[in-house]
Amino acid sequence: MKTKNYLILCAVITVIWSATLILVPAVSDTVEQIMIGFLSTYAR
Amino acid sequence: MLRFIVQVIGIVVLVGAVTITTLKIDYMDADGPSILFPGGELVTGELHSGPDPDWTFTDDIPVIELQLDGPMSSRRIFIMESGGKIYVPSGYMQSFLGRLWKDWAFQAAEGDDMAVARINGIRYERQLIRISEGEVINGIAQKLAKKYSAGTPEAVAGTIKSINNGDTWIFELAPRPSILDPRLSTLDPQEGASDEN
Numbered sequence: 001m002k003t004k005n006y007l008i009l010c011a012v013i014t015v016i017w018s019a020t021l022i023l024v025p026a027v028s029d030t031v032e033q034i035m036i037g038f039l040s041t042y043a044r
Numbered sequence: 045m046l047r048f049i050v051q052v053i054g055i056v057v058l059v060g061a062v063t064i065t066t067l068k069i070d071y072m073d074a075d076g077p078s079i080l081f082p083g084g085e086l087v088t089g090e091l092h093s094g095p096d097p098d099w100t101f102t103d104d105i106p107v108i109e110l111q112l113d114g115p116m117s118s119r120r121i122f123i124m125e126s127g128g129k130i131y132v133p134s135g136y137m138q139s140f141l142g143r144l145w146k147d148w149a150f151q152a153a154e155g156d157d158m159a160v161a162r163i164n165g166i167r168y169e170r171q172l173i174r175i176s177e178g179e180v181i182n183g184i185a186q187k188l189a190k191k192y193s194a195g196t197p198e199a200v201a202g203t204i205k206s207i208n209n210g211d212t213w214i215f216e217l218a219p220r221p222s223i224l225d226p227r228l229s230t231l232d233p234q235e236g237a238s239d240e241n
Contacts, residue, residue, distance in 0.1 A: 006051055012125040017059060020187055028070075031063055032079040039080075039136075039145055
Protein backbone atom coordinates (compact mmCIF):
# COMPACT_ATOMS: atom_id res chain seq x y z
CA MET A 1 0.00 0.00 0.00
CA LYS A 2 1.34 3.43 -0.88
CA THR A 3 2.14 5.81 1.94
CA LYS A 4 -0.62 8.27 1.04
CA ASN A 5 -3.30 5.57 1.01
CA TYR A 6 -1.91 4.11 4.23
CA LEU A 7 -2.15 7.45 6.04
CA ILE A 8 -5.72 7.92 4.80
CA LEU A 9 -6.56 4.44 6.10
CA CYS A 10 -5.02 5.29 9.49
CA ALA A 11 -7.06 8.51 9.70
CA VAL A 12 -10.29 6.69 8.81
CA ILE A 13 -9.59 3.96 11.38
CA THR A 14 -8.87 6.57 14.05
CA VAL A 15 -12.12 8.46 13.43
CA ILE A 16 -14.37 5.40 13.15
CA TRP A 17 -12.82 3.54 16.11
CA SER A 18 -12.84 6.51 18.49
CA ALA A 19 -16.47 7.33 17.54
CA THR A 20 -17.45 3.69 18.10
CA LEU A 21 -15.83 3.69 21.55
CA ILE A 22 -17.63 6.86 22.57
CA LEU A 23 -21.03 6.13 21.04
CA VAL A 24 -21.39 2.38 21.67
CA PRO A 25 -20.98 1.64 25.40
CA ALA A 26 -21.09 -2.12 24.86
CA VAL A 27 -17.98 -1.91 22.67
CA SER A 28 -16.02 0.20 25.15
CA ASP A 29 -17.08 -2.06 28.04
CA THR A 30 -15.89 -5.14 26.13
CA VAL A 31 -12.59 -3.46 25.24
CA GLU A 32 -12.07 -2.47 28.87
CA GLN A 33 -12.79 -6.02 30.07
CA ILE A 34 -10.15 -7.31 27.65
CA MET A 35 -7.66 -4.68 28.83
CA ILE A 36 -8.27 -5.42 32.52
CA GLY A 37 -7.86 -9.13 31.79
CA PHE A 38 -4.54 -8.38 30.10
CA LEU A 39 -3.35 -6.22 33.00
CA SER A 40 -4.45 -8.78 35.60
CA THR A 41 -2.42 -11.40 33.77
CA TYR A 42 0.73 -9.50 32.90
CA ALA A 43 1.02 -6.77 35.57
CA ARG A 44 2.56 -9.20 38.07
CA MET B 45 6.31 -7.97 2.15
CA LEU B 46 8.28 -6.24 4.91
CA ARG B 47 6.47 -2.99 4.15
CA PHE B 48 3.10 -4.74 4.53
CA ILE B 49 4.09 -6.25 7.88
CA VAL B 50 5.26 -2.87 9.17
CA GLN B 51 1.99 -1.27 8.05
CA VAL B 52 -0.09 -3.93 9.82
CA ILE B 53 1.94 -3.46 13.02
CA GLY B 54 1.43 0.29 12.67
CA ILE B 55 -2.35 -0.15 12.51
CA VAL B 56 -2.37 -2.44 15.54
CA VAL B 57 -0.35 0.10 17.54
CA LEU B 58 -2.61 2.90 16.27
CA VAL B 59 -5.79 1.11 17.38
CA GLY B 60 -4.29 0.53 20.85
CA ALA B 61 -3.22 4.14 21.21
CA VAL B 62 -6.57 5.47 19.96
CA THR B 63 -8.41 3.17 22.38
CA ILE B 64 -6.45 4.27 25.45
CA THR B 65 -6.51 7.96 24.51
CA THR B 66 -10.22 8.01 23.64
CA LEU B 67 -11.38 6.21 26.77
CA LYS B 68 -9.07 8.20 29.03
CA ILE B 69 -10.36 11.51 27.66
CA ASP B 70 -13.96 10.27 27.59
CA TYR B 71 -13.99 9.50 31.34
CA MET B 72 -11.63 12.25 32.52
CA ASP B 73 -14.41 14.60 33.64
CA ALA B 74 -17.15 12.03 34.18
CA ASP B 75 -19.01 11.66 37.48
CA GLY B 76 -17.19 8.47 38.39
CA PRO B 77 -14.83 6.04 36.70
CA SER B 78 -15.27 3.34 34.10
CA ILE B 79 -14.22 -0.26 34.67
CA LEU B 80 -10.57 0.56 34.06
CA PHE B 81 -10.13 4.25 33.36
CA PRO B 82 -10.21 6.93 36.06
CA GLY B 83 -13.16 9.29 36.15
CA GLY B 84 -13.51 12.80 37.51
CA GLU B 85 -14.97 14.19 40.71
CA LEU B 86 -17.79 12.26 42.38
CA VAL B 87 -20.54 14.86 42.43
CA THR B 88 -23.81 12.96 42.69
CA GLY B 89 -25.05 11.16 45.75
CA GLU B 90 -25.84 12.25 49.28
CA LEU B 91 -22.82 13.39 51.32
CA HIS B 92 -22.75 11.37 54.55
CA SER B 93 -22.48 13.18 57.84
CA GLY B 94 -22.55 11.90 61.38
CA PRO B 95 -21.10 8.73 62.85
CA ASP B 96 -19.87 5.93 60.65
CA PRO B 97 -22.40 3.24 59.75
CA ASP B 98 -21.96 -0.46 60.41
CA TRP B 99 -19.61 -1.17 57.51
CA THR B 100 -20.48 -4.88 57.34
CA PHE B 101 -22.99 -3.98 54.62
CA THR B 102 -19.99 -3.56 52.31
CA ASP B 103 -19.54 -7.36 52.39
CA ASP B 104 -22.22 -7.48 49.70
CA ILE B 105 -20.64 -4.76 47.57
CA PRO B 106 -17.95 -5.93 45.13
CA VAL B 107 -16.50 -2.53 44.19
CA ILE B 108 -16.83 1.07 45.30
CA GLU B 109 -15.86 4.33 43.65
CA LEU B 110 -12.93 6.10 45.27
CA GLN B 111 -11.98 9.68 44.50
CA LEU B 112 -8.69 11.31 45.42
CA ASP B 113 -8.67 15.08 45.73
CA GLY B 114 -5.18 15.77 44.50
CA PRO B 115 -5.18 15.32 41.59
CA MET B 116 -8.94 15.02 41.25
CA SER B 117 -9.69 11.57 39.85
CA SER B 118 -11.76 8.53 40.75
CA ARG B 119 -11.49 4.80 40.21
CA ARG B 120 -13.34 1.56 40.98
CA ILE B 121 -11.79 -0.49 43.72
CA PHE B 122 -12.37 -3.51 45.97
CA ILE B 123 -13.44 -2.89 49.56
CA MET B 124 -13.04 -5.01 52.66
CA GLU B 125 -14.53 -4.53 56.13
CA SER B 126 -12.51 -5.85 59.02
CA GLY B 127 -12.86 -5.06 62.71
CA GLY B 128 -15.44 -2.37 62.10
CA LYS B 129 -13.18 -0.45 59.69
CA ILE B 130 -13.04 -0.41 55.90
CA TYR B 131 -10.00 -0.94 53.71
CA VAL B 132 -9.12 -0.81 50.02
CA PRO B 133 -6.31 -2.75 48.32
CA SER B 134 -3.97 -1.82 45.50
CA GLY B 135 -2.24 -4.74 43.84
CA TYR B 136 0.57 -5.23 41.34
CA MET B 137 2.56 -2.49 43.11
CA GLN B 138 5.97 -3.90 42.24
CA SER B 139 5.57 -4.34 38.50
CA PHE B 140 6.09 -1.76 35.78
CA LEU B 141 2.50 -2.03 34.51
CA GLY B 142 1.21 -1.92 38.08
CA ARG B 143 3.05 1.31 38.76
CA LEU B 144 1.38 2.88 35.73
CA TRP B 145 -2.02 1.41 36.54
CA LYS B 146 -2.03 2.16 40.30
CA ASP B 147 -0.40 5.59 40.33
CA TRP B 148 -3.13 6.78 42.74
CA ALA B 149 -1.75 4.54 45.48
CA PHE B 150 1.68 6.13 45.22
CA GLN B 151 0.09 9.59 45.39
CA ALA B 152 -1.92 8.61 48.45
CA ALA B 153 1.12 7.15 50.19
CA GLU B 154 3.08 10.31 49.43
CA GLY B 155 0.53 12.50 51.21
CA ASP B 156 -2.32 13.24 48.81
CA ASP B 157 -4.54 11.16 51.05
CA MET B 158 -7.85 13.04 51.14
CA ALA B 159 -10.49 10.88 49.51
CA VAL B 160 -14.20 10.49 48.90
CA ALA B 161 -15.73 7.01 48.70
CA ARG B 162 -19.08 6.54 46.99
CA ILE B 163 -20.76 3.43 48.31
CA ASN B 164 -24.31 2.54 47.32
CA GLY B 165 -24.72 6.08 45.98
CA ILE B 166 -23.69 7.76 49.25
CA ARG B 167 -20.46 9.75 49.42
CA TYR B 168 -18.20 9.42 52.46
CA GLU B 169 -15.33 11.85 53.06
CA ARG B 170 -12.34 9.81 54.18
CA GLN B 171 -8.59 9.83 54.62
CA LEU B 172 -6.39 7.09 53.17
CA ILE B 173 -3.95 5.63 55.66
CA ARG B 174 -1.59 2.93 54.45
CA ILE B 175 -1.50 -0.16 56.65
CA SER B 176 1.61 -2.25 56.13
CA GLU B 177 2.05 -4.17 59.37
CA GLY B 178 0.34 -5.35 62.51
CA GLU B 179 -2.21 -7.94 63.50
CA VAL B 180 -4.89 -6.10 61.54
CA ILE B 181 -3.28 -7.35 58.31
CA ASN B 182 -4.41 -10.92 59.04
CA GLY B 183 -8.08 -9.94 59.29
CA ILE B 184 -7.90 -7.80 56.17
CA ALA B 185 -6.14 -10.54 54.21
CA GLN B 186 -8.73 -13.09 55.29
CA LYS B 187 -11.55 -10.81 54.16
CA LEU B 188 -9.79 -9.98 50.88
CA ALA B 189 -9.15 -13.65 50.10
CA LYS B 190 -12.64 -14.72 51.16
CA LYS B 191 -14.41 -12.00 49.24
CA TYR B 192 -12.41 -11.88 46.02
CA SER B 193 -10.75 -15.29 45.64
CA ALA B 194 -11.19 -18.84 46.84
CA GLY B 195 -10.88 -17.98 50.54
CA THR B 196 -8.82 -21.09 51.18
CA PRO B 197 -6.00 -21.07 53.74
CA GLU B 198 -3.57 -21.03 50.81
CA ALA B 199 -5.29 -17.96 49.34
CA VAL B 200 -5.17 -16.20 52.71
CA ALA B 201 -1.48 -17.06 53.13
CA GLY B 202 -0.76 -15.84 49.60
CA THR B 203 -2.58 -12.58 50.30
CA ILE B 204 -0.67 -12.01 53.55
CA LYS B 205 2.59 -12.74 51.74
CA SER B 206 1.63 -10.31 48.96
CA ILE B 207 0.92 -7.58 51.52
CA ASN B 208 4.08 -8.25 53.51
CA ASN B 209 6.35 -8.17 50.47
CA GLY B 210 4.80 -4.92 49.24
CA ASP B 211 3.13 -6.29 46.12
CA THR B 212 -0.30 -5.42 47.54
CA TRP B 213 -0.82 -2.21 49.46
CA ILE B 214 -3.68 -1.80 51.93
CA PHE B 215 -5.22 1.56 52.82
CA GLU B 216 -7.66 2.19 55.63
CA LEU B 217 -10.52 4.49 54.66
CA ALA B 218 -10.39 6.37 57.94
CA PRO B 219 -12.61 9.30 58.91
CA ARG B 220 -11.01 12.64 58.08
CA PRO B 221 -9.48 14.42 61.09
CA SER B 222 -11.93 17.30 60.67
CA ILE B 223 -14.80 14.83 60.93
CA LEU B 224 -13.41 13.31 64.12
CA ASP B 225 -12.77 16.75 65.61
CA PRO B 226 -14.87 19.50 63.96
CA ARG B 227 -12.64 22.16 65.60
CA LEU B 228 -9.83 21.21 63.15
CA SER B 229 -11.88 22.38 60.17
CA THR B 230 -12.25 25.83 61.71
CA LEU B 231 -8.54 26.36 62.36
CA ASP B 232 -6.84 29.22 60.56
CA PRO B 233 -4.74 27.51 57.82
CA GLN B 234 -1.88 29.98 58.38
CA GLU B 235 -1.91 29.16 62.05
CA GLY B 236 -1.57 25.47 61.23
CA ALA B 237 1.21 26.17 58.71
CA SER B 238 3.22 28.14 61.25
CA ASP B 239 3.20 25.16 63.58
CA GLU B 240 4.86 23.04 60.93
CA ASN B 241 7.56 25.59 60.06
